[in-house]
Amino acid sequence: MTGGAGGTGRMDAWVVARPGPIASRPLERTRLPIPSPGPGEVLVEVEACAVCRTDLHLAEGDLLPRRPRTVPGHEVVGRVAASGPDATRLAPGTRVGVAWLRSTCGLCRYCRRGVENLCPASTYTGWDADGGYAGYLTAPEDYVYPLPEDAPAEKLAPLLCAGIIGYRALLRCDLPPGGRLGVYGFGASAHLTAQLAVAQGATVHVLTRSAKARELAMALGAASAGGAADAPPEPLDSAILFAPAGELVPVALAALDRGGTLAVAGIHLSDIPVLNYQRHLFQERTLRSVTANTRADGRGYLDLATARPPRVTTVPYPFDAADQALEDLATDRVEGAAVLLR
The missing domain is CATH 3.40.50.720 (NAD(P)-binding Rossmann-like Domain)
Structure with missing residues (x-):
């Protein structure tokens, strides 16, 4: 990465360039501008991002892309680097997790009755917006989870979707x-x-x-x-x-x-x-x-995992090997969870 945070520099990232069989290398490494957080959003500098089978479905086209050249990844551990307008809850430097559910409308009959995972207007990290196979990503502050400081990022990342x-x-x-x-x-x-x-x-x-x-x-x-x-x-x-x-x-x-x-x-x-x-x-x-999750699910599980940490079996990969991590996942060569480390 070069330059500062929030749109003033560029970062390394992986995008789904041509959805297709994993052997066709649908991921492409590229350079993108560091995004700027919008209203109510935070910019998160990525420490680690676990590799989910949903990422594989997106790369292979089983899950139809919602936008071209999306950066996948929705099990992100990082730190708040900057805040957009009206984002005041999380101070810069706070360790956070960014998960699959990115936003909901808050107004529909599903949101009002506590099943926001069924919201027709819901959006998702690494599908509707760029995710964690990058140096930075933005996320709505209300959908970001504070994380403990004393656990390795590699072990926390899988909790954010798999868990x-x-x-x-x-x-x-x-x-x-x-x-x-x-x-x-x-x-x-x-x-x-x-x-x-x-x-x-x-x-x-x-x-x-x-x-x-x-x-x-x-x-x-x-x-x-x-x-x-x-x-x-x-x-x-x-x-x-x-x-x-x-x-x-x-x-x-x-x-x-x-x-x-x-x-x-x-x-x-x-x-x-x-x-x-x-x-x-x-x-x-x-x-x-089972359709996605609610934020209450996220808080409930992370509270349990903090109180009684599970044994998280991981296979670490350098950020440069995101395509290899997906290929290993596709061919059942990963025991537990693959995790990209920056």
């Missing part, structure tokens, strides 16, 4: 106290969510295709770990599908006990096969999606 969305998925799956939870897929979000469920007294069964992920699951307290399509050793009260694989929906539904709930946590999912009513849905089984 928060996993927390919401855990709420959405209606896991009863001391219940039996199935976790399908075991990447960044799942490995944090499983720890939270175990800490709350649940019995967790992990189903994933990766042998290394199964080893990690057992090390983190899972009661069992099997293949993605395997039957768990006992009926499940609840399940969360983290893998973007629609073919696992009937598998997970069939594993539910009577009255069980399956929550699908991804923003993108391949097609779901035809369901059999008797086998997959009868006996009051429930299938539901």
Whole structure:
């Protein structure tokens, strides 16, 4: 980076230049002006940005771009470098996190009833506005989370999406106290969510295709770990599908006990096969999606993670290797969460 903050210099950044298969190198490294914070916004200098599967979906075109040459990244740890007009809550130098949800209207029926994640006018970091694969980004002050000073940025970054969305998925799956939870897929979000469920007294069964992920699951307290399509050793009260694989929906539904709930946590999912009513849905089984998160979810999860820090398994990458990090994520070579470090 050269020059000062807030539009007076330039910064290194990665943009989604040509959405397509990750092997086609859809990310392009470039130089961009350092942005200036608008009304109610802060400028954040990036320390670290975790690499989310949503970034991969955007790069590959599964998630349609909302603007050309967007800078991805929405699990950002950094420090406030400058404030725009009317932004007075966060002083320069404050350590903060910038997450997926960037703004909502605050006026619609969804916002008014506390489900701002369903706001039709909601916007998202690294999709509607440039994200954290850069030296700086701007974000509305009201959607930024203060973070502790004493934790490494590498370990905090995955909490800002993987942790928060996993927390919401855990709420959405209606896991009863001391219940039996199935976790399908075991990447960044799942490995944090499983720890939270175990800490709350649940019995967790992990189903994933990766042998290394199964080893990690057992090390983190899972009661069992099997293949993605395997039957768990006992009926499940609840399940969360983290893998973007629609073919696992009937598998997970069939594993539910009577009255069980399956929550699908991804923003993108391949097609779901035809369901059999008797086998997959009868006996009051429930299938539901998870859509983004509210700020209350973010605050709730980060408070829990601060009080009882999870074991965050990360693979660090230099900022120069953002394209390699996405490729490794696409080919299941990342155990836990990939994190770009500046």
